[in-house]
Amino acid sequence: MPELPEVEVVRRGVADHVVGRRIRQVEFLHPRVTRRHVPGPDDAARRCRDRVVGDAVRRGKYLWLPLVDAEGHAPDALVVHLGMSGQLLVEGAEAPDEKHLRARWTFDDDGAELRFVDQRTFGGLSLEPLLDVADGGPGGRGTTDEAPWSRTIPAAVAHIARDPLDPAFDDADFARRVRARSTGVKRALLDQGLVSGVGNIYADEALWRARLHYERPTGSLRRAQVDTLLAALREVMTAALDAGGTSFDALYVNVNGASGYFDRSLHAYGQAGRPCARCSTPIRRESFMNRSSFFCPRCQTRPRVGASTPAR
């Protein structure tokens, strides 16, 4: 469900309401929520107890909280992935349990709880060792350079590429790698090892802005087109962030339970049958990768079959 802008909205909420507080206790209320934490839920709970939440850091769609021990070290982090329907909520203890409440953290200041709610249970939590990274940490948002964990990344996030809003994202390297692929451009955008944070909504929106068909072979993209696509991704994600994210229903909300309103600004995603904002041609929906792709058949012309010859 949530893509980069939505996860960033949640990160900011956690930064505002949870960072700096000491965890008293954590409860895991569903076996699937800690399925990625191999040592099991009891171990995860033990590692959370009495730790201070040092920060809220994001790369792509992954969010993590370095947990600081009594010596001021953060040997590991609580890694959160929202999956399709996960939510982090900050609520008073008196708030009734949500139907799909999966985890609850309480704090020694007796303030609001942190809760993880997840209808579809594709999301998950794990306690991961923080690994030193050679190329210098997640890239700025949420991490101060002085913080001892600023050049670390959780083991489970090490395979995730930087995202387009990361100041250290390398455009030239991305262009080289994407053009070396032999696949369609939307598949490449959704590959979190190539560029992270892009999901089905913002892939379709960026492709619409860049006037590229989703099946355009990556090998035929010119460098300037990759740059246009990156610019489109940054524009649409920044605009979505400013709008508080995209909410089609109550499944995506910020930590205070509020929806975002970027759905009103979508030009392609979910717009099947409605006129393209540029040329009035009805937006088309097609099935692709077991999901939907929305595009303008006039602005985003389908590549000719066999048009996969790499551009020079």
Add this chain to the structure above:
DNA sequence: ATGATAGCCTGCCTGC
């Protein structure tokens, strides 16, 4: 190695 599928879950909406 890269590329492309199936599967994991629950709930809601549509059409018969």
Add this chain to the structure above:
DNA sequence: TGCAGGCAGGCTATCA
């Protein structure tokens, strides 16, 4: 009204 089927913002494992 009931029920089957399709669909949903993601990732990982496992094939080719």
